[in-house]
Amino acid sequence: MKKILLALTLVFALSSSAFAANTETEPNDTIATADTLEVNSSISGKADNNDVDIFVFVANQTGKMRTNLTNKNQSVAPYVVLASDKTTSLAESSGEAEFEVVAGETYYIKLISFGKSDYTLSLNNL
Numbered sequence: 001m002k003k004i005l006l007a008l009t010l011v012f013a014l015s016s017s018a019f020a021a022n023t024e025t026e027p028n029d030t031i032a033t034a035d036t037l038e039v040n041s042s043i044s045g046k047a048d049n050n051d052v053d054i055f056v057f058v059a060n061q062t063g064k065m066r067t068n069l070t071n072k073n074q075s076v077a078p079y080v081v082l083a084s085d086k087t088t089s090l091a092e093s094s095g096e097a098e099f100e101v102v103a104g105e106t107y108y109i110k111l112i113s114f115g116k117s118d119y120t121l122s123l124n125n126l
């Protein structure tokens, strides 16, 4: 009986953390409050005029990575800026962007919009 209870608890913990990891958590408008984005995963969120969404990730290998912004409102076209710090832009795009990373380094993805839009942002190794 004890084993069954433990198994049920584990399943619940796994499913609730997987759900949380796939949706942005406001506030995330600054580097200090950035949402963590796992490599080779995607996250969904909502953008707006006065809303900036910042995601942080650590490169798992040296080489090329790609971000892709989908499910967005085409008329407001949110775009992403990839940065290795607060000022250096590595790539900017309202769709797909490819950029070089170094294993173990921290990077930021800043999403900016000029209107309301749902979006899905994916991050993958190439």
Ligand SMILES: [Ca+2]
Pocket: 024, 026, 045, 046, 047, 048, 051, 052, 053
């Ligand atoms: Ca948001």
Ligand SMILES: [Ca+2]
Pocket: 026, 027, 028, 029, 051, 052, 053, 054
């Ligand atoms: Ca935000």
